[in-house]
Amino acid sequence: xxxxxxxxxxxxxxxxxxxxxxxxxxVETGTVHALVGENGAGxxxxxxxxxxxxxxxxxxxxxxGKEVHFKNPNDAIDAGIGMVHQHFMLADNFTVxxxxxxxxxxxxxxxxxxxxxxKKIVEMAAQYGLEINPDVLVEELGVGQRQRVEILKVxxxxxxxxxxxxxxxxxxxxxxxxLFKALDGLRAxxxxxxxxxxxxxxxxxxxDDVTVVRQGSTVAQVKSKDVTARQLxxxxxxxxxxxxxxxxxxxxxxxxxxxxxxxxxxKGSRDLISNINFNLHAGEVIxxxxxxxxxxxxxVEAIMGLRDYTGSIEFHGSSMDALSVAHRHDLGxxxxxxxxxxxxxxxxxxLWENRILGHQRSKPVMRGFVIDKKATxxxxxxxxxxFDVRAPGPDTLAAALSGGNQQKFIVxxxxxxxxxxxxxxxxxxxxxxxxxxxxxxxxxxxxEKGMAIVLISADLEELIGMSDRxxxxxxxxxxxxxxxxxxxxxxxxxxxxxxA
Amino acid sequence: MRNLISRKFSLSKIGLAVAAPxxxxxxxxxxxxxxxxASKNSPIEAFKTMWDFGTESAxxxxxxxxxxxxxxxxxxxxxxxxAGLFNIGVEGxxxxxxxxxxxxxxxxVLPPVLHVAxxxxxxxxxxxxxxxxxxxLKVKRGVNEVISTIMLxxxxxxxxxxxxxxHFALLEEGSNNxxxxxxxxxxxxPDLMPILRKLGVEDQPGGGxxxxxxxxxxxxxxxxxxxxxxxxxxxxxxSGLNPIAARVSGVNSKKMTFIALVISGAIAGLAGLxxxxxxxHTYSLGFRQGIGFxxxxxxxxxxxxxxGMAVSALLFGFLEVSSRALELIDIAPETYVxxxxxxxxxxxxxxxxxxxFKLTLQSNELAKGVQS
Numbered sequence: 005x006x007x008x009x010x011x012x013x014x015x016x017x018x019x020x021x022x023x024x025x026x027x028x029x030x031v032e033t034g035t036v037h038a039l040v041g042e043n044g045a046g047x048x049x050x051x052x053x054x055x056x057x058x059x060x061x062x063x064x065x066x067x068x069g070k071e072v073h074f075k076n077p078n079d080a081i082d083a084g085i086g087m088v089h090q091h092f093m094l095a096d097n098f099t100v101x102x103x104x105x106x107x108x109x110x111x112x113x114x115x116x117x118x119x120x121x122x123k124k125i126v127e128m129a130a131q132y133g134l135e136i137n138p139d140v141l142v143e144e145l146g147v148g149q150r151q152r153v154e155i156l157k158v159x160x161x162x163x164x165x166x167x168x169x170x171x172x173x174x175x176x177x178x179x180x181x182x183l184f185k186a187l188d189g190l191r192a193x194x195x196x197x198x199x200x201x202x203x204x205x206x207x208x209x210x211x212d213d214v215t216v217v218r219q220g221s222t223v224a225q226v227k228s229k230d231v232t233a234r235q236l237x238x239x240x241x242x243x244x245x246x247x248x249x250x251x252x253x254x255x256x257x258x259x260x261x262x263x264x265x266x267x268x269x270x271k272g273s274r275d276l277i278s279n280i281n282f283n284l285h286a287g288e289v290i291x292x293x294x295x296x297x298x299x300x301x302x303x304v305e306a307i308m309g310l311r312d313y314t315g316s317i318e319f320h321g322s323s324m325d326a327l328s329v330a331h332r333h334d335l336g337x338x339x340x341x342x343x344x345x346x347x348x349x350x351x352x353x354x355l356w357e358n359r360i361l362g363h364q365r366s367k368p369v370m371r372g373f374v375i376d377k378k379a380t381x382x383x384x385x386x387x388x389x390x391f392d393v394r395a396p397g398p399d400t401l402a403a404a405l406s407g408g409n410q411q412k413f414i415v416x417x418x419x420x421x422x423x424x425x426x427x428x429x430x431x432x433x434x435x436x437x438x439x440x441x442x443x444x445x446x447x448x449x450x451x452e453k454g455m456a457i458v459l460i461s462a463d464l465e466e467l468i469g470m471s472d473r474x475x476x477x478x479x480x481x482x483x484x485x486x487x488x489x490x491x492x493x494x495x496x497x498x499x500x501x502x503x504a
Numbered sequence: 505m506r507n508l509i510s511r512k513f514s515l516s517k518i519g520l521a522v523a524a525p526x527x528x529x530x531x532x533x534x535x536x537x538x539x540x541x542a543s544k545n546s547p548i549e550a551f552k553t554m555w556d557f558g559t560e561s562a563x564x565x566x567x568x569x570x571x572x573x574x575x576x577x578x579x580x581x582x583x584x585x586x587a588g589l590f591n592i593g594v595e596g597x598x599x600x601x602x603x604x605x606x607x608x609x610x611x612x613v614l615p616p617v618l619h620v621a622x623x624x625x626x627x628x629x630x631x632x633x634x635x636x637x638x639x640x641l642k643v644k645r646g647v648n649e650v651i652s653t654i655m656l657x658x659x660x661x662x663x664x665x666x667x668x669x670x671h672f673a674l675l676e677e678g679s680n681n682x683x684x685x686x687x688x689x690x691x692x693x694p695d696l697m698p699i700l701r702k703l704g705v706e707d708q709p710g711g712g713x714x715x716x717x718x719x720x721x722x723x724x725x726x727x728x729x730x731x732x733x734x735x736x737x738x739x740x741x742x743s744g745l746n747p748i749a750a751r752v753s754g755v756n757s758k759k760m761t762f763i764a765l766v767i768s769g770a771i772a773g774l775a776g777l778x779x780x781x782x783x784x785h786t787y788s789l790g791f792r793q794g795i796g797f798x799x800x801x802x803x804x805x806x807x808x809x810x811x812g813m814a815v816s817a818l819l820f821g822f823l824e825v826s827s828r829a830l831e832l833i834d835i836a837p838e839t840y841v842x843x844x845x846x847x848x849x850x851x852x853x854x855x856x857x858x859x860x861f862k863l864t865l866q867s868n869e870l871a872k873g874v875q876s
Contacts, residue, residue, distance in 0.1 A: 310752065330754030339752065347752045350745040361742060362753035364735050373735050403863055 008033045008196035014063035036197040038207040041217030042436040056080035086163025090170045101138035133189035148179030167198045177497035204233040254287035260456035265315035276302045277480045289457040291471030299480035338423030349402045356384040356398040387416035408435035429460045464493040524854040531850035536843045558826025562708035571821035572778045577799030580772035582808040587764040588744035593653025594772040595796025596660025601627035601773025606787035607672045610685040619690040631773020639765035643758045683788035693781035714782030728810035
């Protein structure tokens with residue numbers, strides 16, 4: 005076996021993210037090489053450098069033993085490197101075949117040689133075990149199949165080094181199995197596969213070698229058969245992993261939130277959400293499971309009053325249907341939105357001004373109609389200390405913080421008003437393990453004190469560990485209610501795709 | 505550790521705050537010099553002539569008089585900029601505001617202060633109503649406010665000419681200058697010469713400083729306080745900085761849009777008054793044109809902040825007045841248009857460069873702090 009890719013002592017400073025410092029990596033042909041590390045550890049930066057999207061400040065990149073310098077991704081693609089992005093970049097209204105050849109169409113004179121393209125794709129699909137119908141529209145495909153199209157697209161361009169950036173983040177367990185079969189196929193054909201992930205069980209299942217990144221540096225390279233998940237975890241964080249779990253039942257008699265036949269109708273097509281019913285008690289966590297895009301976001305919008313709905317939503321026994329978004333905030337409903345930068349922050353404003361957002365009608369940030377700047381700054385400082393938001397001070401711009409610190413700040417901001425109900429969409433998405441544990445702790449303590457939580461997450465372990473009850477959403481309706489104590493991630497995954 | 509970082513920050517902060525305007529000034533002087541050299545003249549002589557003429561007392565007074573309406577109009581535009589909107593219709597709003605306040609204000613006589621207040625109310629109302637058309641279209645029909653206000657400018661031009669010639673103007677025999685009936689003395693805003701004389705400023709030919717200068721200052725202070733220190737101002741800025749997050753946080757975006765445009769129009773309605781209340785006391789065909797457009801540049805250069813716009817309004821006024829001296833040494837006075845443009849362009853670029861630099865600096869400090 006030969007070395008396909010080698011990174012030697014790569015360093016990179018990059019605004020907003022911890023710098024890469026002395027990163028070294030050796031990937032052999034015919035292997036799957038996992039790059040693991042906490043979110044924000046610098047995995048993505050390493051890969052962006054290898055893919056030509058960023059240029060290293062120092063260090064060398066060697067392909068098959070020869071040093072290369074990439075100015076842009078096109079150079080990397082020409083050198084045989086392909087990237088399968090976490091968020092797919094496909095044209096929905098094109099067929100699979102058209103998507104695969106888009107940008108590198110085989111020509112026949114002035115026209116596209118579809119016949120040759122089709123032949124090549126069918127051959128490739130068979131060779132690597134990536135069967136797919138080339139003539140269906142991409143919009144008709146599920147997430148797993150779309151990913152397959154992305155892989156074929158990369159292979160079609162002649163890649164023999166494939167980078168997968170968190171490929172399982174968007175997949176349910178069954179789709180993950182299919183992906184891993186495909187990776188086996190690639191390995192058997194002599195490809196070098198780089199697999200970026202922070203899910204250690206998956207890494208140990210699929211990878212031959214594992215390189216661990218911590219705080220911007222590579223700290224270890226090991227054979228996966230020689231390590232356990234626990235050892236890898238310790239390498240990643242230098243300490244033990246926190247576990248999502250809530251101890252005992254703290255559920256109280258009173259009902260905090262009640263949804264009665266809540267639907268969001270649309271003209272023509274099916275309802276975005278349809279006939280949602282549930283009661284959420286004080287001190288209880290309801291987990292909403294579902295593949296993204298099955299109505300969870302719309303459910304949140306209905307609860308917060310951001311979208312018109314039919315049916316009724318009650319808070320502490322009285323209807324909120326006529327209340328504005330602002331009123332619902334004022335009643336004591338906290339919101340951690342799914343997309344923090346778009347929905348929860350003013351990126352170009354300092355943290356203390358962001359502290360006001362969503363709280364602009366209440367103390368301590370307001371005194372009447374006037375902003376109490378001193379109290380706001382004081383409160384911001386308190387949040388930063390309690391939630392370990394790493395930034396120089398309340399004057400720091402939100403944009404200067406890393407994603408994890410932004411998230412901790414948002415959680416702290418919402419918790420500061422001691423809400424009776426917290427609607428938490430992906431509360432720990434993109435934060436590092438330490439912060440994740442801290443956020444879980446905060447939710448646990450608040451739950452004990454009687455806070456009700458609607459938890460939406462793509463992290464099945466988080467859902468199972470934190471929830472008292474699990475509701476599964478599929479195509480806008482609740483299709484199952486599960487007891488988290490008796491549910492495995494696999495079972496939950498099946499329920500999410502409607503397989504069970 | 506934390507203290508050390510923040511102290512370093514505040515030092516570089518001051519440096520950065522000064523850097524942008526300084527770079528912009530140097531750059532625009534360079535461009536203007538090239539323009540003067542291209543017309544085969546000496547830039548040093550040109551700038552010296554401008555400076556000498558512009559710093560005479562009479563010129564400085566005129567600078568303030570020109571800057572006052574610019575500033576009020578710029579405040580109007582800034583209200584919408586801060587909300588992520590763009591009221592380009594200030595020109596039309598201030599024209600109608602001026603016309604109606606002259607016509608209605610001349611219909612009656614009130615005690616002095618009350619009369620001026622009444623004229624203000626007319627101007628505020630007319631400007632607000634005119635902008636309200638664009639606000640209604642935006643909120644109810646989704647019409648882009650840039651397009652609707654541009655078109656309302658054209659309408660305001662036509663409407664004001666029609667109203668003046670057919671209904672509002674006094675017909676004076678032997679004169680073809682159409683103008684409204686002169687405002688009674690009680691509606692005139694006294695100028696500031698009595699105060700200035702006490703400060704040792706001598707009378708100048710061509711009059712003193714309009715009293716509306718004080719109104720502009722007061723409006724600037726109110727603008728600063730409301731935008732930066734009140735809930736309304738916060739929601740306004742949040743709508744501009746991140747409309748999605750603002751909505752999620754309970755800001756009613758339609759209401760915000762409506763209010764911002766109407767307030768902007770109301771302030772704009774006042775921008776035509778300094779000259780009328782202070783000097784002409786009537787609305788005529790000779791009403792000054794283009795205040796609403798120059799004010800866009802003033803707002804941009806002043807970064808939509810009360811202080812910044814005051815400086816840029818005065819700068820534009822100074823350039824306009826002092827460049828008249830260029831004719832004396834046979835340089836086209838339009839050179840000042842080049843200066844205006846180059847100042848604006850280089851300021852916009854310099855601010856953006858500094859902003860990015862600042863962000864990188866903070867991020868780097870942060871990364872260091874995390875690693876150590």
